[in-house]
Amino acid sequence: MKIEKITVDALDEVLEMQEEIYExxxxxxxxxxxxRDEMETILSDNYSVGVYADNKLVAMRGFYIPKLDEEEHLADDVGVDRSRTIYSEIALVHPIARGxxxxxxxxxxxxxxxxxxDRFDHLxxxxxxxNIPSLKNSLRIGLKIVNTKFKYGGKRRHIxxxxLKEDMNLEGEPIEKAFDDFEWMLENGKDYIGTEFVNGYITYYKKG
Structure with missing residues (x-):
C-alpha cells in the first residue's frame, strides 16, 4: 500500500470509493x-491524503478549511476563533483495507x-x-471530546x-462513562474533556 497526497484530480475515485463503502x-x-461539490472543496484545500493498493484508492482522509460565515461553524461550539480553525472532515477506509x-x-x-x-491553532x-472506530481513531491522534450535543438537524454528535499550540488543562480524578451513556454526555459533556476509549468506556476529566 502507498500513502500519498491527493488533490481534485482524485475526485471521481474518492466519490466512487465513498459509495462503495456506504453500500x-x-x-x-x-x-x-x-x-461532489463539497468533496471538491476539501480536495482543493491541499490537506488530503489517499492510500492506494494495486493502483486502486482504498482509503482517504481530508481536513477542510471552513468558510468564516459557515452555518453551524464548529469553532463556535468550542469557543475559539473561526479564522484559526480547520476541520478534520472525512476519513474513508474501504472494507478491503480495514485492520x-x-x-x-x-x-x-x-x-x-x-x-x-501557522494559519491554524485549532483542529x-x-x-x-x-461510530466507534472513528471515535477511537480521533482520540488516538490527539483530539479530545469537548462536548456532545445535537447538530445538523438533530443528529447526536461528539465534538x-x-x-495545536498548547495542551488542554485537565482537573481532578478521571471518571469513566459508558460510551452510550448519552443522557450524561448531553447534560454534562460541556464541562468535561473525554481523553480515551477503553473497553467500552470513555475517560473524562473536568475542564480546567
Whole structure:
C-alpha cells in the first residue's frame, strides 16, 4: 500500500470509493456522505491524503478549511476563533483495507503538516457516538471530546478539539462513562474533556 497526497484530480475515485463503502455499511447513519461539490472543496484545500493498493484508492482522509460565515461553524461550539480553525472532515477506509490502521496513519501525516502551518491553532471534528472506530481513531491522534450535543438537524454528535499550540488543562480524578451513556454526555459533556476509549468506556476529566 502507498500513502500519498491527493488533490481534485482524485475526485471521481474518492466519490466512487465513498459509495462503495456506504453500500457495504450495515449502519448507514455512521457515514455522512459528502456531496461532489463539497468533496471538491476539501480536495482543493491541499490537506488530503489517499492510500492506494494495486493502483486502486482504498482509503482517504481530508481536513477542510471552513468558510468564516459557515452555518453551524464548529469553532463556535468550542469557543475559539473561526479564522484559526480547520476541520478534520472525512476519513474513508474501504472494507478491503480495514485492520491496517490507515485512519491513524493518514491522520498523523496530515497532523504533521498542520503543525507547521501557522494559519491554524485549532483542529475540530464531529463524530457520531456509535461510530466507534472513528471515535477511537480521533482520540488516538490527539483530539479530545469537548462536548456532545445535537447538530445538523438533530443528529447526536461528539465534538472533538485539538489545540495545536498548547495542551488542554485537565482537573481532578478521571471518571469513566459508558460510551452510550448519552443522557450524561448531553447534560454534562460541556464541562468535561473525554481523553480515551477503553473497553467500552470513555475517560473524562473536568475542564480546567
Amino acid at each position: 457495504k455499511m450495515e449502519v448507514k447513519e455512521a457515514l455522512e456522505r459528502i456531496k 491496517e490502521g490507515l485512519q491513524f496513519k493518514m491522520g498523523k501525516i496530515l497532523l504533521e503538516d498542520l503543525k507547521k502551518d 475540530i471534528a464531529t463524530v457520531m457516538p456509535l 472533538l478539539h485539538m489545540n
